Amino acid sequence: MRFSILASLALLPWCHAFAGNYADEFREGREAESRGDLPQAVDAMQRSYRSALEAGNVDYATAAGTNVLPYLYRQGKIIEAGQAALQMIEELNDYPVDDAPRGDAARRVQYFGYAERGLRAEGRLGQAWQMNRAAAETLRGKKVTIHSDGPSITVGEVLEMPSALRAWGWRVLEREAELLDIMGRSQEARVLLDQAAAALGTEWRKFPKPEHFYIAKLLASRAMILDFLGYDREAIAAQRELLAQTEGDRNLLPMRHNLQLNLLRNLSQWEGPSEQLLGEAREVAALMRDDLDEGTSRLIARMELELQDSKDALDVLHAEAMRTLEAGLEFEAVYSGRDSLIARADQGEDGLDSEFGKLLGKMRAQGNKRGEPSLYREYGDYLLNRKRPAEAIAMYGEARRLTQAFGWTLHEPALIFALFKAHFAAGNIEGARMMLAELEAFLRHHAELPDSRRVKAEVSRALALAKLGEKDAARATFKLARELATNLPDYQKRWLKPEVEERVLNEAPTSPTPIAGVPEVHLQPLEISSIALPGQSARTRFVAFNSSATGTAGKLVIEGPGATASGDEVQLQSGRPAAAVDLPRVLAGGGETQVRISIAAAPEVTEAVVKVRWETAGGTSTKASCWTVDWTPDAKRSVVLDASMLETNPFRSVSLFHEIALPEGSVSIPFRLRSPVDLRLEYYDPRSGDLLAVDANGNGDFTEAGDLHIQGPDGIAAAILPILPGKDPQGIEVRIFACDGSPAPMPSPALTLESEVYRGGEWVKEAESVLR
Numbered sequence: 001m002r003f004s005i006l007a008s009l010a011l012l013p014w015c016h017a018f019a020g021n022y023a024d025e026f027r028e029g030r031e032a033e034s035r036g037d038l039p040q041a042v043d044a045m046q047r048s049y050r051s052a053l054e055a056g057n058v059d060y061a062t063a064a065g066t067n068v069l070p071y072l073y074r075q076g077k078i079i080e081a082g083q084a085a086l087q088m089i090e091e092l093n094d095y096p097v098d099d100a101p102r103g104d105a106a107r108r109v110q111y112f113g114y115a116e117r118g119l120r121a122e123g124r125l126g127q128a129w130q131m132n133r134a135a136a137e138t139l140r141g142k143k144v145t146i147h148s149d150g151p152s153i154t155v156g157e158v159l160e161m162p163s164a165l166r167a168w169g170w171r172v173l174e175r176e177a178e179l180l181d182i183m184g185r186s187q188e189a190r191v192l193l194d195q196a197a198a199a200l201g202t203e204w205r206k207f208p209k210p211e212h213f214y215i216a217k218l219l220a221s222r223a224m225i226l227d228f229l230g231y232d233r234e235a236i237a238a239q240r241e242l243l244a245q246t247e248g249d250r251n252l253l254p255m256r257h258n259l260q261l262n263l264l265r266n267l268s269q270w271e272g273p274s275e276q277l278l279g280e281a282r283e284v285a286a287l288m289r290d291d292l293d294e295g296t297s298r299l300i301a302r303m304e305l306e307l308q309d310s311k312d313a314l315d316v317l318h319a320e321a322m323r324t325l326e327a328g329l330e331f332e333a334v335y336s337g338r339d340s341l342i343a344r345a346d347q348g349e350d351g352l353d354s355e356f357g358k359l360l361g362k363m364r365a366q367g368n369k370r371g372e373p374s375l376y377r378e379y380g381d382y383l384l385n386r387k388r389p390a391e392a393i394a395m396y397g398e399a400r401r402l403t404q405a406f407g408w409t410l411h412e413p414a415l416i417f418a419l420f421k422a423h424f425a426a427g428n429i430e431g432a433r434m435m436l437a438e439l440e441a442f443l444r445h446h447a448e449l450p451d452s453r454r455v456k457a458e459v460s461r462a463l464a465l466a467k468l469g470e471k472d473a474a475r476a477t478f479k480l481a482r483e484l485a486t487n488l489p490d491y492q493k494r495w496l497k498p499e500v501e502e503r504v505l506n507e508a509p510t511s512p513t514p515i516a517g518v519p520e521v522h523l524q525p526l527e528i529s530s531i532a533l534p535g536q537s538a539r540t541r542f543v544a545f546n547s548s549a550t551g552t553a554g555k556l557v558i559e560g561p562g563a564t565a566s567g568d569e570v571q572l573q574s575g576r577p578a579a580a581v582d583l584p585r586v587l588a589g590g591g592e593t594q595v596r597i598s599i600a601a602a603p604e605v606t607e608a609v610v611k612v613r614w615e616t617a618g619g620t621s622t623k624a625s626c627w628t629v630d631w632t633p634d635a636k637r638s639v640v641l642d643a644s645m646l647e648t649n650p651f652r653s654v655s656l657f658h659e660i661a662l663p664e665g666s667v668s669i670p671f672r673l674r675s676p677v678d679l680r681l682e683y684y685d686p687r688s689g690d691l692l693a694v695d696a697n698g699n700g701d702f703t704e705a706g707d708l709h710i711q712g713p714d715g716i717a718a719a720i721l722p723i724l725p726g727k728d729p730q731g732i733e734v735r736i737f738a739c740d741g742s743p744a745p746m747p748s749p750a751l752t753l754e755s756e757v758y759r760g761g762e763w764v765k766e767a768e769s770v771l772r
Contacts, residue, residue: 022051062107082118123705125367170214184369184406193222230410239263272491273307373402389426390549393590405689413457426549431588469509519552549589556583560610575602670718670758674700680737683719693719
């Protein structure tokens with residue numbers, strides 16, 4: 001699906017400027033800029049652009065346009081700059097691209113850069129990513145439009161570019177990594193930046209000077225991602241190396257100041273907060289110009305709060321949140337707002353649930369998946385600290401699911417321990433033991449953890465063992481952690497001091513009174529109706545979710561023709577006598593389990609019925625869910641889901657699994673749901689957990705604010721499910737959220753979502769999913 005950009009471009013106020021002397025207007029714009037009169041500079045450069053274009057002078061037109069965009073951008077008009085860039089790209093389509101060193105390819109790639117920034121500011125992340133790929137195509141010497149697409153840029157390509165274009169190649173590469181990071185694909189961003197760092201080596205300053213800024217920015221971004229992913233020591237080393245490499249370069253001074261601040265912040269977390277580090281950070285901040293000061297006061301306030309309680313620092317965080325919001329800096333405002341909110345929560349302020357929900361909504365409107373796992377965890381901390389462990393379990397569980405989907409391995413042990421604490425606080429000792437077992441399994445399977453992360457995980461294990469009264473095992477784990485921590489700074493060993501260990505071990509183990517209430521298990525879907533082609537098998541899956549904090553034991557009972565169990569899957573054969581299969585399961589509080597079911601066709605059999613229910617160890621059971629399969633040429637499918645979980649909390653969701661038949665000769669399947677009311681739909685590959693797409697309002701258009709899609713065939717914006725080797729049908733998981741924290745709007749008696757697959761050049765309805 002193409003996105004509707006051109007219609008909005010006609011609204012730009014300068015589209016009908018009169019022709020004039022473009023050279024004089026160009027000079028007028030430069031003079032206005034030198035006086036600091038950016039609005040006048042924009043007006044003059046817009047007139048120069050229009051006059052030059054009408055005169056057929058593409059060199060002057062692109063030069064004027066290249067000035068219009070930063071002048072708008074510097075006024076905070078990021079979206080307007082993006083819209084102007086999109087219009088210029090379209091208007092320049094009739095002119096040839098000259099990719100010679102002094103041609104206009106370098107200018108046009110800047111247009112795509114501003115278009116990318118504008119679309120990102122609107123939350124249209126899929127389109128922003130497409131613009132960056134179009135910029136890569138421009139650098140390859142191709143004539144591209146705002147609808148063009150192509151492969152993402154590679155390090156090898158940039159190295160082979162002529163010097164006049166290579167600087168822009170580094171910029172496109174750095175932005176490729178940045179976009180991947182925002183989408184939660186931080187590991188892929190790290191790989192790309194690692195490749196660039198390896199190719200550049202330590203002697204990168206031998207490259208021509210025009211390339212130095214973007215090379216340095218790229219290397220600084222790499223250090224930031226290393227830090228985010230948990231590679232503390234490597235991030236600090238990369239920052240120190242880059243500072244040494246750029247020593248004395250006044251052209252890189254603003255970038256160096258930012259780098260110094262980030263290094264001091266990292267050292268504060270690595271070596272421990274101190275007055276010295278805080279003072280050095282303040283000295284660096286004092287050197288920075290106001291227009292480069294975004295986020296500086298926020299960073300220093302956070303450093304101060306880590307060192308000591310400070311009302312002044314709290315006030316700074318609140319003021320920074322207000323400033324960025326009023327300035328229209330939406331992306332910065334989300335993180336400023338989050339810092340302020342978390343600081344208030346840490347100070348004990350209550351009644352913040354709605355603010356957490358609003359912050360999540362703003363983050364989602366930006367297409368910012370990177371921030372979601374942390375916000376889920378932070379909301380979980382808030383709930384746990386207010387003695388609401390059952391709710392905290394659900395938040396930590398979703399944070400962990402997203403963390404696993406994004407491959408943020410080093411973040412996972414802390415989330416497992418958070419789940420342990422929440423289960424323990426809820427009185428669910430069995431669930432706490434399950435989390436401890438998962439933490440131990442994680443440590444066995446990830447021997448490659450950096451020492452700093454492994455020590456933290458071992459300390460968490462020791463604390464968990466102590467809480468469960470296993471003092472000898474806890475003492476042995478503390479000993480192991482001390483041995484592993486030999487090369488760490490003292491601050492990273494603060495939990496390993498003998499007096500801390502003794503205090504933990506001497507505290508009598510406390511088993512809180514379990515939260516009253518019987519575990520409540522929800523089985524999804526309630527009903528499935530499938531119509532399969534004659535002779536073909538049908539597949540589906542069911543999920544049992546424990547919405548309470550207390551764990552429960554029971555079993556999934558599957559009844560149907562010829563039912564047999566094969567591992568975690570149940571296979572049925574139509575036409576055979578009915579049989580029942582029991583799958584024993586233990587459901588932790590907030591946990592879920594699923595079962596995949598397949599049924600084979602048989603000659604002369606046109607219908608089969610399968611029933612699934614959850615039965616507790618005490619013999620009580622849920623109402624049975626029903627799967628009906630009909631074999632006719634008109635292959636369709638419907639699913640009925642219990643939508644009661646779409647409550648007034650935007651953090652909660654229900655899951656829909658959709659099985660898709662394999663089209664002949666395809667390498668991927670474009671898929672979408674369409675809802676008649678606003679629902680947030682997130683699409684995942686259940687085989688890997690990878691995020692495939694986001695439709696922020698559920699209308700089937702993946703090109704709007706808050707949406708995300710990955711590059712697909714024929715330029716289709718959709719959830720693109722890759723086909724893996726094998727003959728089994730492919731599945732897709734859709735997580736359904738209420739959009740804004742309000743109850744999901746449910747038309748009476750039910751809400752029908754249409755499931756469609758893109759085949760033969762058109763969208764084909766394949767199924768219906770019903771919420772009630």
